[in-house]
Amino acid sequence: MEQARTLMAQGDKRKAYRHGRLALAYDEENEQARAMMEHLVGSVLNSDVIIDSMLTMANGFAAKRWFLSAAAQYHRVLKLDPENKRALEAMALIKAQVDQHIDRWHQLGLQYVQQGELATAREVFDAILLVRPDHLLSQVERDKINQTFNKQAEEFYYKGLGYYSQKNWEPAEQAFKQALELRPDWTEAQSYLWHIQQQKNLAEEELERLWKEAETLKAKGNWLAARRAYKAILDKEPNHSGAKAGADEAQAHPEGAARRVQYG
Numbered sequence: 001m002e003q004a005r006t007l008m009a010q011g012d013k014r015k016a017y018r019h020g021r022l023a024l025a026y027d028e029e030n031e032q033a034r035a036m037m038e039h040l041v042g043s044v045l046n047s048d049v050i051i052d053s054m055l056t057m058a059n060g061f062a063a064k065r066w067f068l069s070a071a072a073q074y075h076r077v078l079k080l081d082p083e084n085k086r087a088l089e090a091m092a093l094i095k096a097q098v099d100q101h102i103d104r105w106h107q108l109g110l111q112y113v114q115q116g117e118l119a120t121a122r123e124v125f126d127a128i129l130l131v132r133p134d135h136l137l138s139q140v141e142r143d144k145i146n147q148t149f150n151k152q153a154e155e156f157y158y159k160g161l162g163y164y165s166q167k168n169w170e171p172a173e174q175a176f177k178q179a180l181e182l183r184p185d186w187t188e189a190q191s192y193l194w195h196i197q198q199q200k201n202l203a204e205e206e207l208e209r210l211w212k213e214a215e216t217l218k219a220k221g222n223w224l225a226a227r228r229a230y231k232a233i234l235d236k237e238p239n240h241s242g243a244k245a246g247a248d249e250a251q252a253h254p255e256g257a258a259r260r261v262q263y264g
């Protein structure tokens with residue numbers, strides 16, 4: 001149990017789960033072990049599904065003799081589960097073929113670079129380096145691509161900042177997403193995306209509040225106030241079909257018309 005707690009604190013849920021199972025094997029009634037297992041079982045089972053999917057994909061690549069693609073998938077499995085027996089055994093079987101295919105894959109990556117398909121080229125070099133982190137030529141090429149992408153990502157990022165400062169959420173969100181496609185680890189862009197989503201959530205909540213208010217006023221026959229509430233919705237979202245229909249109905253109602261004359 002002590003080892004399980006330590007592993008869980010380190011974020012290694014899979015090993016913590018295994019040690020928790022061992023604790024239960026020694027003491028089936030241990031409440032601490034049961035509580036830990038209930039806490040971990042969901043994330044571990046979800047991880048198992050992902051691992052099984054990756055292993056199936058890797059085995060398919062290996063059957064087609066796409067050994068580097070297979071090895072890259074097996075390595076991803078081992079990042080999630082370093083003791084995965086199926087991945088370790090498969091890697092041992094295809095190691096010789098992987099080493100033979102490295103140079104051919106490097107040449108393929110260079111072809112993609114020459115064709116201007118930099119995103120695909122980076123995927124190829126990433127796959128090589130996942131299997132062979134010491135492959136210097138691939139490291140050099142990937143660094144060049146990353147430098148190009150970082151410059152492009154900065155352009156999208158600063159464009160996003162401009163839209164963000166104007167509270168123009170949709171184009172700001174699109175610009176930050178484009179920056180992250182080029183540089184997925186950019187935490188500042190991720191943070192701005194999170195804040196934009198929060199603002200959009202607040203806007204949706206405000207629209208929902210105004211809609212309920214307008215519908216309540218209409219149900220009470222307070223057509224002038226309902227019309228104002230519908231108009232407040234349309235000020236925020238001009239294409240809101242429900243608010244358009246409600247405003248038209250309120251405007252056409254005799255009581256609403258009479259009050260418009262009375263109040264000018």
